Amino acid sequence: MQSLGRVAGMTALLVLCGDAARAQETSAPKSSQTAAPEAPKDGAAVALTLKRAIELALENSKEIQVAKIQASVADRAAQITKAQFMPNLYAGSGAGYTYGIPETPGGRAPSIFNVSYTEQIFNEPLRGQAKETQEQSKAQKIALEDAKSSVITRTAMAYLELGKVRHSLELLRKEQESAEKILQVTQDRQGEGYELPVEVTKAQLTKAQVIQRILQLEGREDELEVFLRYQLGFPEAQAIEVTPEELPGEAEQAGDNLVTMALTHNGGLQLAVSDVRAKEFRLKGERRGYFPTVELVGIYSLLGKFNNYSQFFRTFQRNNFNAGIDVRIPIFSAPTKAAIGMARINLEAARVNLINKKTELTAEVRQKTRRVRERDAAKEVARLELQLAQQNVAVFQSQFAEGKLNLREVEKARLEENEKWMAYLDANFQKQQAQLELLKTAGQLDKVWQ
DSSP states (O other), X not given: OHHHHHHHHHHHHHHHHHHHHHHHHHHHHHHHHHSOOOOOOTTOOEEEOHHHHHHHHHHHOHHHHHHHHHHHHHHHHHHHHHGGGSOEEEEEXXXXXXXXXXXXXXSSOOOSEEEEEEEEEEOHHHHHHHHHHHHHHHHHHHHHHHHHHHHHHHHHHHHHHHHHXXXXXXXXXXXXXXXXXXXXXXXXXXXXXXXXXXXXXXXXXXXXXXXXXXXXXXXXXXXXXXXXXXXHTOOTTOOEEEOOOOOOGGGOOOHHHXXXXXXXXXXXXXXXXXXXXXXXXXXXXXXXXXXXXXEEEEEEEEOOGGGSHHHHSSOOOSEEEEEEEEEEOOSSOHHHHHHHXXXXXXXXXXXXXXXXXXXXXXXXXXXXXXXXXXXXXXXHHHHHHHHHHHHHHHHHXXXXXXXXXXXXXXXXXXXXXXXXXXXXXXXXXXXXXXXXXXXXXXXXXXXXXX
Protein backbone atom coordinates (compact mmCIF):
# COMPACT_ATOMS: atom_id res chain seq x y z
CA MET A 1 0.00 0.00 0.00
CA GLN A 2 2.81 2.37 0.87
CA SER A 3 4.47 1.72 -2.53
CA LEU A 4 1.19 2.39 -4.35
CA GLY A 5 0.88 5.66 -2.44
CA ARG A 6 4.40 6.67 -3.45
CA VAL A 7 3.65 5.89 -7.13
CA ALA A 8 0.44 7.90 -7.04
CA GLY A 9 2.20 10.80 -5.37
CA MET A 10 5.01 10.81 -7.96
CA THR A 11 2.48 10.66 -10.80
CA ALA A 12 0.58 13.66 -9.43
CA LEU A 13 3.86 15.57 -8.96
CA LEU A 14 4.89 14.93 -12.59
CA VAL A 15 1.51 16.10 -13.86
CA LEU A 16 1.78 19.32 -11.81
CA CYS A 17 5.32 19.97 -13.03
CA GLY A 18 4.22 19.48 -16.64
CA ASP A 19 1.36 21.93 -16.22
CA ALA A 20 3.67 24.48 -14.60
CA ALA A 21 6.21 24.15 -17.40
CA ARG A 22 3.51 24.69 -20.06
CA ALA A 23 2.23 27.69 -18.12
CA GLN A 24 5.75 29.18 -18.02
CA GLU A 25 6.21 28.65 -21.76
CA THR A 26 2.95 30.40 -22.63
CA SER A 27 3.57 33.29 -20.24
CA ALA A 28 7.28 33.77 -21.09
CA PRO A 29 6.81 36.41 -23.86
CA LYS A 30 4.59 38.50 -21.61
CA SER A 31 6.93 38.35 -18.63
CA SER A 32 9.94 39.19 -20.79
CA GLN A 33 8.31 42.48 -21.70
CA THR A 34 7.93 43.64 -18.09
CA ALA A 35 11.04 42.11 -16.50
CA ALA A 36 13.68 44.46 -15.07
CA PRO A 37 16.82 44.77 -17.19
CA GLU A 38 19.65 42.47 -16.16
CA ALA A 39 23.03 43.77 -15.05
CA PRO A 40 25.24 44.31 -18.09
CA LYS A 41 27.84 41.66 -18.77
CA ASP A 42 31.50 42.41 -19.35
CA GLY A 43 31.85 44.58 -22.44
CA ALA A 44 28.11 45.33 -22.65
CA ALA A 45 27.11 48.99 -22.74
CA VAL A 46 25.85 50.58 -19.53
CA ALA A 47 22.90 52.93 -19.99
CA LEU A 48 23.22 55.94 -17.70
CA THR A 49 21.04 58.92 -16.94
CA LEU A 50 22.65 62.24 -16.07
CA LYS A 51 21.59 61.93 -12.43
CA ARG A 52 22.99 58.40 -12.14
CA ALA A 53 26.28 59.45 -13.73
CA ILE A 54 26.63 62.23 -11.16
CA GLU A 55 25.86 59.83 -8.31
CA LEU A 56 28.54 57.41 -9.52
CA ALA A 57 31.05 60.24 -9.95
CA LEU A 58 30.47 61.42 -6.38
CA GLU A 59 31.02 57.86 -5.14
CA ASN A 60 34.18 57.12 -7.16
CA SER A 61 35.93 60.45 -7.75
CA LYS A 62 39.60 60.44 -6.72
CA GLU A 63 39.46 64.19 -6.20
CA ILE A 64 36.72 63.81 -3.59
CA GLN A 65 38.67 61.02 -1.90
CA VAL A 66 41.71 63.29 -1.61
CA ALA A 67 39.52 66.12 -0.24
CA LYS A 68 38.10 63.74 2.38
CA ILE A 69 41.61 62.75 3.45
CA GLN A 70 42.62 66.40 3.73
CA ALA A 71 39.53 67.09 5.86
CA SER A 72 40.50 64.18 8.14
CA VAL A 73 44.06 65.52 8.42
CA ALA A 74 42.69 68.95 9.42
CA ASP A 75 40.51 67.30 12.09
CA ARG A 76 43.52 65.50 13.53
CA ALA A 77 45.58 68.70 13.54
CA ALA A 78 42.82 70.49 15.47
CA GLN A 79 42.75 67.68 18.03
CA ILE A 80 46.51 67.95 18.60
CA THR A 81 46.27 71.55 19.84
CA LYS A 82 43.07 70.86 21.77
CA ALA A 83 44.71 67.89 23.51
CA GLN A 84 46.87 70.19 25.65
CA PHE A 85 43.74 71.28 27.52
CA MET A 86 42.98 67.66 28.38
CA PRO A 87 44.63 65.45 31.04
CA ASN A 88 48.06 64.17 29.99
CA LEU A 89 49.83 61.49 32.03
CA TYR A 90 53.42 60.37 31.39
CA ALA A 91 55.59 57.68 32.99
CA GLY A 92 59.34 57.34 32.74
CA SER A 93 62.66 57.02 34.49
CA GLY A 94 65.53 59.34 35.27
CA ALA A 95 67.91 56.78 36.75
CA GLY A 96 71.62 57.44 36.32
CA TYR A 97 75.02 57.63 37.91
CA THR A 98 75.57 60.59 40.25
CA TYR A 99 78.90 62.18 41.19
CA GLY A 100 78.25 65.16 43.44
CA ILE A 101 74.85 66.89 43.80
CA PRO A 102 71.99 64.80 42.32
CA GLU A 103 70.39 66.65 39.43
CA THR A 104 69.24 66.14 35.83
CA PRO A 105 69.28 68.45 32.76
CA GLY A 106 65.52 68.99 33.17
CA GLY A 107 65.92 70.27 36.74
CA ARG A 108 64.31 67.28 38.41
CA ALA A 109 65.97 64.95 40.84
CA PRO A 110 67.21 61.63 39.42
CA SER A 111 64.57 58.93 39.99
CA ILE A 112 64.25 55.23 39.40
CA PHE A 113 60.67 55.71 38.25
CA ASN A 114 58.44 58.78 37.86
CA VAL A 115 54.93 59.71 36.74
CA SER A 116 54.03 63.26 35.66
CA TYR A 117 50.63 64.87 34.98
CA THR A 118 49.95 68.09 33.05
CA GLU A 119 46.77 69.87 31.95
CA GLN A 120 46.39 73.40 30.63
CA ILE A 121 43.70 75.28 32.58
CA PHE A 122 44.06 78.84 31.33
CA ASN A 123 46.28 79.68 28.37
CA GLU A 124 44.62 82.15 25.98
CA PRO A 125 47.28 82.18 23.21
CA LEU A 126 47.17 78.40 23.06
CA ARG A 127 43.35 78.44 23.14
CA GLY A 128 43.34 80.91 20.26
CA GLN A 129 45.55 78.58 18.24
CA ALA A 130 43.20 75.68 19.06
CA LYS A 131 40.16 77.63 17.84
CA GLU A 132 42.06 78.66 14.71
CA THR A 133 42.89 75.05 13.85
CA GLN A 134 39.27 74.03 14.53
CA GLU A 135 38.06 76.70 12.10
CA GLN A 136 40.61 75.51 9.55
CA SER A 137 39.17 72.02 9.97
CA LYS A 138 35.72 73.41 9.14
CA ALA A 139 37.24 75.15 6.11
CA GLN A 140 38.47 71.78 4.82
CA LYS A 141 34.89 70.51 4.95
CA ILE A 142 33.87 73.52 2.85
CA ALA A 143 36.67 72.65 0.43
CA LEU A 144 35.28 69.10 0.29
CA GLU A 145 31.86 70.43 -0.76
CA ASP A 146 33.54 72.65 -3.34
CA ALA A 147 35.36 69.61 -4.72
CA LYS A 148 32.01 67.83 -5.02
CA SER A 149 30.62 70.77 -6.99
CA SER A 150 33.61 70.64 -9.34
CA VAL A 151 33.10 66.91 -9.89
CA ILE A 152 29.39 67.44 -10.59
CA THR A 153 30.18 70.20 -13.09
CA ARG A 154 32.82 68.23 -15.01
CA THR A 155 30.76 65.04 -15.03
CA ALA A 156 27.60 66.79 -16.22
CA MET A 157 29.49 68.68 -18.93
CA ALA A 158 31.21 65.51 -20.16
CA TYR A 159 27.92 63.59 -20.16
CA LEU A 160 26.03 66.29 -22.05
CA GLU A 161 28.87 66.83 -24.51
CA LEU A 162 29.14 63.10 -25.18
CA GLY A 163 25.44 63.02 -26.06
CA LYS A 164 25.90 66.02 -28.36
CA VAL A 165 28.98 64.51 -30.04
CA ARG A 166 27.26 61.21 -30.73
CA HIS A 167 24.21 62.96 -32.18
CA SER A 168 26.49 65.09 -34.34
CA LEU A 169 28.29 61.96 -35.56
CA GLU A 170 24.98 60.49 -36.67
CA LEU A 171 24.25 63.67 -38.63
CA LEU A 172 27.72 63.76 -40.15
CA ARG A 173 27.46 60.17 -41.35
CA LYS A 174 24.23 61.15 -43.09
CA GLU A 175 26.10 64.14 -44.52
CA GLN A 176 28.76 61.77 -45.80
CA GLU A 177 26.10 59.79 -47.65
CA SER A 178 24.68 62.97 -49.15
CA ALA A 179 28.16 64.22 -50.11
CA GLU A 180 28.89 60.92 -51.87
CA LYS A 181 25.61 61.16 -53.81
CA ILE A 182 26.38 64.76 -54.80
CA LEU A 183 29.86 63.76 -55.93
CA GLN A 184 28.50 60.86 -57.97
CA VAL A 185 25.87 63.01 -59.66
CA THR A 186 28.39 65.77 -60.37
CA GLN A 187 30.88 63.30 -61.88
CA ASP A 188 28.14 61.83 -64.07
CA ARG A 189 27.09 65.27 -65.28
CA GLN A 190 30.70 66.20 -65.99
CA GLY A 191 31.08 63.05 -68.04
CA GLU A 192 28.04 64.10 -70.01
CA GLY A 193 29.49 67.59 -70.47
CA TYR A 194 26.99 69.42 -68.24
CA GLU A 195 29.41 70.34 -65.41
CA LEU A 196 32.88 71.87 -65.22
CA PRO A 197 35.75 70.06 -63.45
CA VAL A 198 35.69 72.72 -60.74
CA GLU A 199 32.25 71.48 -59.62
CA VAL A 200 33.66 67.98 -59.16
CA THR A 201 36.51 69.41 -57.07
CA LYS A 202 34.00 71.30 -54.91
CA ALA A 203 32.03 68.11 -54.34
CA GLN A 204 35.22 66.23 -53.45
CA LEU A 205 36.20 68.99 -51.03
CA THR A 206 32.79 68.84 -49.34
CA LYS A 207 33.12 65.09 -48.86
CA ALA A 208 36.68 65.41 -47.51
CA GLN A 209 35.59 68.11 -45.04
CA VAL A 210 32.79 65.88 -43.76
CA ILE A 211 35.20 62.97 -43.26
CA GLN A 212 37.63 65.27 -41.44
CA ARG A 213 34.92 66.42 -39.05
CA ILE A 214 33.84 62.84 -38.43
CA LEU A 215 37.40 61.89 -37.43
CA GLN A 216 37.64 64.93 -35.14
CA LEU A 217 34.37 64.11 -33.40
CA GLU A 218 35.31 60.44 -33.05
CA GLY A 219 38.50 61.54 -31.29
CA ARG A 220 36.51 63.81 -28.99
CA GLU A 221 34.05 60.99 -28.31
CA ASP A 222 36.91 58.73 -27.25
CA GLU A 223 38.32 61.41 -24.92
CA LEU A 224 34.94 61.92 -23.24
CA GLU A 225 34.39 58.18 -22.83
CA VAL A 226 37.82 57.75 -21.23
CA PHE A 227 37.14 60.65 -18.85
CA LEU A 228 33.71 59.37 -17.85
CA ARG A 229 34.94 55.82 -17.30
CA TYR A 230 37.68 57.13 -15.00
CA GLN A 231 35.32 59.52 -13.22
CA LEU A 232 32.58 56.92 -12.70
CA GLY A 233 34.91 54.08 -11.69
CA PHE A 234 34.22 51.89 -14.75
CA PRO A 235 36.79 49.52 -16.31
CA GLU A 236 38.63 50.70 -19.41
CA ALA A 237 36.71 48.48 -21.84
CA GLN A 238 33.26 49.44 -20.47
CA ALA A 239 30.97 51.01 -23.08
CA ILE A 240 28.69 53.83 -21.94
CA GLU A 241 25.29 54.78 -23.34
CA VAL A 242 24.00 58.30 -22.69
CA THR A 243 20.69 59.89 -23.52
CA PRO A 244 20.13 63.53 -24.58
CA GLU A 245 18.85 65.37 -21.51
CA GLU A 246 17.98 68.88 -20.43
CA LEU A 247 19.07 70.29 -17.10
CA PRO A 248 16.49 70.21 -14.29
CA GLY A 249 14.04 73.09 -14.11
CA GLU A 250 15.78 74.42 -10.98
CA ALA A 251 18.67 75.46 -13.22
CA GLU A 252 16.51 78.31 -14.56
CA GLN A 253 16.70 81.00 -11.89
CA ALA A 254 16.76 84.77 -11.87
CA GLY A 255 20.12 86.49 -11.72
CA ASP A 256 19.34 88.59 -8.63
CA ASN A 257 18.22 85.47 -6.79
CA LEU A 258 21.46 83.72 -7.72
CA VAL A 259 23.56 86.66 -6.50
CA THR A 260 21.95 86.33 -3.07
CA MET A 261 22.49 82.56 -3.09
CA ALA A 262 26.11 82.95 -4.19
CA LEU A 263 26.88 85.27 -1.28
CA THR A 264 25.60 82.53 1.04
CA HIS A 265 26.64 79.27 -0.62
CA ASN A 266 29.65 79.94 -2.86
CA GLY A 267 32.52 77.72 -1.76
CA GLY A 268 35.30 80.23 -2.38
CA LEU A 269 33.47 82.93 -0.44
CA GLN A 270 32.73 80.56 2.44
CA LEU A 271 36.44 79.71 2.62
CA ALA A 272 37.29 83.43 2.77
CA VAL A 273 34.74 83.96 5.58
CA SER A 274 36.15 80.97 7.47
CA ASP A 275 39.68 82.33 7.05
CA VAL A 276 38.64 85.68 8.57
CA ARG A 277 37.01 83.89 11.49
CA ALA A 278 40.12 81.78 12.10
CA LYS A 279 42.37 84.85 12.05
CA GLU A 280 40.03 86.61 14.51
CA PHE A 281 40.35 83.69 16.94
CA ARG A 282 44.13 83.82 16.64
CA LEU A 283 44.32 87.59 17.22
CA LYS A 284 41.97 87.38 20.21
CA GLY A 285 44.13 84.68 21.77
CA GLU A 286 47.40 86.53 21.12
CA ARG A 287 46.03 89.73 22.65
CA ARG A 288 45.26 87.80 25.80
CA GLY A 289 48.85 86.64 25.95
CA TYR A 290 49.42 89.26 28.68
CA PHE A 291 47.03 87.33 30.95
CA PRO A 292 48.47 84.79 33.38
CA THR A 293 48.68 81.15 32.29
CA VAL A 294 47.57 78.40 34.67
CA GLU A 295 48.60 74.76 34.31
CA LEU A 296 47.65 71.86 36.55
CA VAL A 297 50.74 69.74 37.29
CA GLY A 298 51.64 66.71 39.36
CA ILE A 299 54.62 64.37 39.71
CA TYR A 300 55.46 61.17 41.57
CA SER A 301 59.11 60.05 41.92
CA LEU A 302 60.68 56.87 43.23
CA LEU A 303 64.24 57.79 44.36
CA GLY A 304 67.32 55.63 44.98
CA LYS A 305 69.99 56.07 47.68
CA PHE A 306 72.80 55.50 45.18
CA ASN A 307 72.28 59.05 43.84
CA ASN A 308 74.05 60.56 46.95
CA TYR A 309 70.88 62.09 48.46
CA SER A 310 72.09 61.29 52.01
CA GLN A 311 75.29 63.30 51.47
CA PHE A 312 73.51 66.55 50.55
CA PHE A 313 70.10 66.30 52.31
CA ARG A 314 69.29 65.72 55.97
CA THR A 315 66.70 63.04 55.31
CA PHE A 316 65.95 60.66 52.48
CA GLN A 317 62.44 59.66 51.36
CA ARG A 318 62.05 57.02 48.68
CA ASN A 319 58.45 57.86 47.57
CA ASN A 320 57.70 61.49 46.71
CA PHE A 321 54.56 63.14 45.33
CA ASN A 322 53.92 66.78 44.37
CA ALA A 323 50.74 68.31 42.89
CA GLY A 324 49.52 71.84 42.31
CA ILE A 325 49.25 74.59 39.74
CA ASP A 326 51.93 76.29 37.70
CA VAL A 327 51.05 79.99 37.28
CA ARG A 328 53.04 82.28 35.02
CA ILE A 329 52.39 86.03 34.96
CA PRO A 330 54.05 87.87 32.06
CA ILE A 331 55.73 91.09 33.16
CA PHE A 332 57.50 91.90 29.91
CA SER A 333 57.00 89.55 26.93
CA ALA A 334 58.49 90.64 23.60
CA PRO A 335 57.27 87.47 21.79
CA THR A 336 53.67 88.29 22.77
CA LYS A 337 53.89 91.75 21.20
CA ALA A 338 55.37 90.33 18.00
CA ALA A 339 52.71 87.60 17.86
CA ILE A 340 49.93 90.20 18.21
CA GLY A 341 51.38 92.24 15.34
CA MET A 342 51.61 89.19 13.09
CA ALA A 343 48.05 88.09 13.93
CA ARG A 344 46.72 91.60 13.24
CA ILE A 345 48.37 91.76 9.81
CA ASN A 346 47.05 88.31 8.89
CA LEU A 347 43.53 89.34 9.90
CA GLU A 348 43.68 92.52 7.83
CA ALA A 349 44.84 90.55 4.79
CA ALA A 350 42.01 88.02 5.27
CA ARG A 351 39.42 90.80 5.53
CA VAL A 352 40.66 92.51 2.37
CA ASN A 353 40.57 89.17 0.58
CA LEU A 354 36.96 88.65 1.74
CA ILE A 355 35.87 92.05 0.43
CA ASN A 356 37.51 91.36 -2.93
CA LYS A 357 35.86 87.94 -3.09
CA LYS A 358 32.41 89.42 -2.54
CA THR A 359 32.93 92.07 -5.22
CA GLU A 360 34.33 89.60 -7.74
CA LEU A 361 31.62 87.05 -6.98
CA THR A 362 28.77 89.52 -7.53
CA ALA A 363 30.26 90.61 -10.86
CA GLU A 364 30.94 87.02 -11.89
CA VAL A 365 27.37 85.88 -11.17
CA ARG A 366 25.90 88.78 -13.15
CA GLN A 367 28.30 88.14 -16.03
CA LYS A 368 27.46 84.44 -16.14
CA THR A 369 23.74 85.24 -15.90
CA ARG A 370 24.05 87.45 -18.98
CA ARG A 371 25.99 84.68 -20.71
CA VAL A 372 23.16 82.22 -20.04
CA ARG A 373 20.66 84.66 -21.58
CA GLU A 374 22.90 85.15 -24.61
CA ARG A 375 23.27 81.39 -25.05
CA ASP A 376 19.52 80.99 -24.74
CA ALA A 377 18.97 83.58 -27.46
CA ALA A 378 21.57 81.84 -29.65
CA LYS A 379 19.77 78.53 -29.11
CA GLU A 380 16.49 80.07 -30.26
CA VAL A 381 18.15 81.47 -33.39
CA ALA A 382 19.67 78.05 -34.13
CA ARG A 383 16.28 76.41 -33.62
CA LEU A 384 14.59 78.74 -36.10
CA GLU A 385 17.39 78.27 -38.63
CA LEU A 386 16.98 74.49 -38.29
CA GLN A 387 13.24 74.81 -38.74
CA LEU A 388 13.77 76.89 -41.88
CA ALA A 389 16.25 74.35 -43.27
CA GLN A 390 13.80 71.52 -42.63
CA GLN A 391 11.07 73.43 -44.45
CA ASN A 392 13.43 74.02 -47.39
CA VAL A 393 14.15 70.29 -47.56
CA ALA A 394 10.43 69.55 -47.67
CA VAL A 395 9.96 72.08 -50.50
CA PHE A 396 12.92 70.70 -52.45
CA GLN A 397 11.68 67.12 -52.07
CA SER A 398 8.27 68.05 -53.45
CA GLN A 399 9.91 69.87 -56.38
CA PHE A 400 12.16 66.85 -56.98
CA ALA A 401 9.11 64.59 -57.03
CA GLU A 402 7.60 66.90 -59.65
CA GLY A 403 10.79 66.75 -61.68
CA LYS A 404 11.64 70.44 -61.22
CA LEU A 405 14.93 69.78 -59.32
CA ASN A 406 17.68 67.19 -59.62
CA LEU A 407 18.96 64.93 -56.84
CA ARG A 408 22.05 67.06 -56.25
CA GLU A 409 19.98 70.09 -55.15
CA VAL A 410 17.96 67.94 -52.74
CA GLU A 411 21.11 66.46 -51.19
CA LYS A 412 22.60 69.94 -50.81
CA ALA A 413 19.49 70.98 -48.92
CA ARG A 414 19.89 67.94 -46.68
CA LEU A 415 23.53 68.88 -46.09
CA GLU A 416 22.42 72.33 -44.99
CA GLU A 417 19.76 70.82 -42.74
CA ASN A 418 22.37 68.63 -41.04
CA GLU A 419 24.63 71.65 -40.57
CA LYS A 420 21.79 73.53 -38.91
CA TRP A 421 21.08 70.49 -36.74
CA MET A 422 24.68 70.46 -35.50
CA ALA A 423 24.60 74.21 -34.97
CA TYR A 424 21.49 73.76 -32.83
CA LEU A 425 23.16 70.97 -30.83
CA ASP A 426 26.20 73.20 -30.25
CA ALA A 427 24.01 76.11 -29.15
CA ASN A 428 22.04 73.89 -26.78
CA PHE A 429 25.22 72.47 -25.22
CA GLN A 430 26.75 75.93 -24.83
CA LYS A 431 23.63 77.06 -22.96
CA GLN A 432 23.81 74.00 -20.68
CA GLN A 433 27.49 74.66 -20.10
CA ALA A 434 26.78 78.26 -19.14
CA GLN A 435 24.00 77.13 -16.80
CA LEU A 436 26.30 74.66 -15.04
CA GLU A 437 29.01 77.26 -14.56
CA LEU A 438 26.46 79.72 -13.17
CA LEU A 439 25.01 77.17 -10.76
CA LYS A 440 28.49 76.19 -9.57
CA THR A 441 29.37 79.82 -8.90
CA ALA A 442 26.11 80.27 -7.00
CA GLY A 443 26.71 77.09 -4.97
CA GLN A 444 23.47 75.48 -6.14
CA LEU A 445 24.69 72.46 -8.10
CA ASP A 446 24.12 69.87 -5.38
CA LYS A 447 20.62 71.20 -4.72
CA VAL A 448 19.60 70.86 -8.36
CA TRP A 449 20.17 67.09 -8.33
CA GLN A 450 18.90 66.34 -4.83
